[in-house]
Amino acid sequence: AQKITQTQPGMFVQEKEAVTLDCTYDTSDPSYGLFWYKQPSSGEMIFLIYQGSYDQQNATEGRYSLNFQKARKSANLVISASQLGDSAMYFCAMKTPSNTGKLIFGQGTTLQVKP
């Protein structure tokens, strides 16, 4: 079965510090894509970062990096130098060819950045 697991319902981080949001996945497809989205209270899902299953290096996008450990089936999001505007819900998601391109989301992690 295809599944995304986010075990941290809520996280706190001090402003300017780094934080890691955990994500593990399960799929039997050798080819898949992993995504992280941010959802502020407005409801819009904002794309942050993407990692393909065959990518040799960890993805990075500005302050966001993805710690991809394929053998452990984990794809943790690292946010460096946290800002107050980073407070939001964060979702890990997966897309595989066998699922007609749909995104499978985890339950999400609420991040609160403290001043």
Place this chain on the structure above:
Amino acid sequence: ETGVTQSPTHLIKTRGQQVTLRCSSQSGHNTVSWYQQALGQGPQFIFQYYREEENGRGNFPPRFSGLQFPNYSSELNVNALELDDSALYLCASSLGGVNTGELFFGEGSRLTVL
């Protein structure tokens, strides 16, 4: 700005009624997918449309139906509304592709069923 717009942003219906939600995809995107997000949960895939045809469906009953138009905009219709249909409905557009096709989401339509 993502370019995906949804309407209405909020609406209230009563059990048994029907609702139509609308989505305008980002310019040039030919694939639209719909997701249901219950409060405190991750989004759940409803279905996807590619060039006006349904191209994948999640575990939702037939009273959830959709359309995609020649300009790639889309509608989600829900008949015989139930209380559990209360949720945020998200539309996402993309250029297709399976693993690298980034989805651009709208801000959603928040449906409350009383």
